[in-house]
Amino acid sequence: MPIHLALIGTGRWGKNIQKTLDEIGGIELSISTNQAETADILVKANETNLDGVIVATPGSTHASIALPFIERGIPTLIEKPLTTDLTDAKTLSDAAQKHSTPVTVGHIHLYNPAFHKALQLLPTLGPIRVIESVGTNSGPFRDDMSAMWDWAPHDISMVFAILEKKAASVQAWGLNILRPHKNLPDTTFIKIMFDTIPVTIKSSWLYPIKQKQLTIIGETSALHYDDTNEQKLTLFQNMGPEITTDHITPKTPTISHPTYDTNTSPLKAELISFLALITNQTPTLTPIEQGLQVVSIISAAEQSINQAGKLISI
Secondary structure (H helix, E strand, O other): OOEEEEEEOOOHHHHHHHHHHHHHOOEEEEEEOOHHHHHHHHHOOOOOOOOEEEEOOOHHHHHHHHHHHHHOOOOEEEEOOOOOOHHHHHHHHHHHHHOOOOEEEEOHHHHOHHHHHHHHHHHHHOOEEEEEEEEEEEOOOOOOOOHHHHHHHHHHHHHHHHHOOOOOEEEEEEEOOOOOOOOOOOEEEEEEEEOOEEEEEEEEOEEEEEEEEEEEEEOOOEEEEEOOOOOOEEEEEOOOOEEOOOOEEOOOOEEEOOOOOOOOOHHHHHHHHHHHHHHHOOOOOOEHHHHHHHHHHHHHHHHHHHOOOOOEEO
């Protein structure tokens, strides 16, 4: 029996999802391009034995579209961000818990084999000193959310996977260049404190160069993840520097490029994980609880931006 899925949203990313589902095979797909078709899919959900739904619409619409499916107990994959509003995110999370509905969020970098390898290498870095992350491109320019809401969910979800602890505080600053009359910053800077570990995140859709980079700097070594590069990982071993009371001694690191599986794309791995959630109740790497955590951080960052960089305790 094929797995019957509904795909809501047929933009650039929705088309990528459809193509990848075709490659996986064994799926009967209903596609929605508008609200009327989405309502029709929802009405027929019981009749057609709908096994799951994928929401790939603009972020501001995720809550209203996903909630009716969650309330019916239909397994749901929601692309990032989970929502663009903390109250909406809590509503979806509460509904998932109330109706025992499996819900996962499209934090796609957590399915990247290169990032999996990075997590395996963490113990070789020594105690983490700082994490720095950058996500930029020339567009796309959203009308329903800022560059921070569009880009930072990737960074924050990766940081949670690396540190496996809760954030203590958030500060953020934004530059509103293209549309000063709207609260949609084009470039944002976030500082998150995890105990004594600072994390900095830069997001922008004003750059001529696409970047998705994350650098983990440890006491002895460092690791650089670059998703836009063919070789995504660079390890700097024995980087140091050595520190005494009055002096810092630099060291020349040994540089290598750790290998990782290159046969499965992150999107394919994400969708296979969602299918396993549907068929075998196998937990995913990106449950709705993680999506709620990410939204809470960005919501606090947005609050900080609106208050000129005020420190927000989490």
